[in-house]
Amino acid sequence: MKIKVGIIGCGSIAKLRHAPEYKANPYVSEIIFYDRNIERAQALADLFGGGVAETAEELLADPSILVISDCSSNEFHHIFSTKALLSGKHVLCEKPIALTIEHAEKIIEAQSRSGRKLMVDHNQRLTRAHQRAKEIIEKNQLGDVLTFRTTFGHSGPEKWGVDKTNSTWFFKKDRSGFGVAGDLGIHKIDLLHYLLDDEIDQVNAMQGTLDKVDKDGNPIEVCDNIVCVLKTKQGRIGTATFSWTYYGEEDNSTTIYCANGILKIYNNPDYPIEVIMKEGERINYQLESIQTNDNQINSGVIDAFIDSVRLDQEPIVTGLDALASLKVVLGIIEAAETGKSVRIE
Structure with missing residues (x-):
């Protein structure tokens, strides 16, 4: 089983942890990047051999993408993670899950409604x-x-x-x-x-x-x-x-x-x-x-998330x-x- 991945937000956490760990995972076929700064998304696509989506909606509407990493800044997690889950994607959300209990519960409700996996990056x-x-x-x-x-x-x-x-x-x-x-x-x-x-x-x-x-x-x-x-x-x-x-x-x-x-x-x-x-x-x-921050090794988060999706297991977080x-x-x-x-x- 090969899994196509989308990453929302192309800052340091995507560049140094999510993207290289997806690239190294044998079950991942391709990574598609989205960032509101399209040049930043293109830079990671060039670095990791992936593609670029011009909008988040384009990324989430792609039926070939099975999982999403939400690497947006904290105030956007409840928006992107919720939309991704309700679009039928499995989601790995950066921490904190949200800035309010209400927004966190919105994401959790979306996970329950969608039946997809939701993991949060408490590594x-x-x-x-x-x-x-x-x-x-x-x-x-x-x-x-x-x-x-x-x-x-x-x-x-x-x-x-x-x-x-x-x-x-x-x-x-x-x-x-x-x-x-x-x-x-x-x-x-x-x-x-x-x-x-x-x-x-x-x-x-x-x-x-x-x-x-x-x-x-x-x-x-x-x-x-x-x-x-x-x-x-x-x-x-x-x-x-x-x-x-x-x-x-x-x-x-x-x-x-x-x-x-x-x-x-x-x-x-x-x-x-x-x-x-x-x-x-x-x-x-x-x-x-x-x-x-100065010693970047494989965190194990991506491997655990991909395993939870492909083996239909509850995520570790x-x-x-x-x-x-x-x-x-x-x-x-x-x-x-x-x-x-x-x-x-």
Whole structure:
């Protein structure tokens, strides 16, 4: 079975992750690109040997295209993903699924009506270290999970975008919505839900725009740092920090503290997983390093999505999974803005 793919939005995420991973997948026959800047679409078509659609409607009306990657900016996900699903396409949507619960539910309803697959690109579930960590927790090798801390930070999206300038849409509130919380934080919220088989139901947070400025030299409209205290339905408590100002080195680490020891993930560049038992014994796991902005490796997202389509399996990250994480991020933003503890409904 060969699958023809359409990509909506031809920015860095399409160029560096979606398109090359589709190109490398043996079940993908061709990629058709659409971007409102047709020159950007043509550049990716030339780079990856694909075609160009002049409009999104043309792309979605093509009966030979079976799947769509929605790589548009955040404020358009509910439009393009919904239309794609209702056009009979399977959809891989970039994160966050949407900027509001209402818009996320619109996409999920379209998936239910269409019967097509909907996967959201929360890629941290797919790293070998995170999957192995989940096995260790599920097998109760370290006893019950008590507390946790996680962080995700790098030097900022202006280093990642196509134009590599401070005019990036990530710095605009009406387009990115949540600043660093929606860019990096939502990944780690989804990861905590996945690793712990639990959901966050109460949050406290503080946020700030500490260093980032827009193209005119003014502080950006969204937060570049946010620090959270999180509690889960099962009573675990922990902390999370998300930053666009980790200059010099990216940090994507998570530590899980259990009754019989500690599980460290991506804390040590030589050992993606370190286990420290209560008595002091150490077990180190040599697995692959995590993908970073400066170290682009196959994320596994495209392969997992294509497999879910061709094998008729539920995607590893569903629309409902993505909605659960979105609700937490919205709660974090509310908590930071109000200074109050927020419960996640």
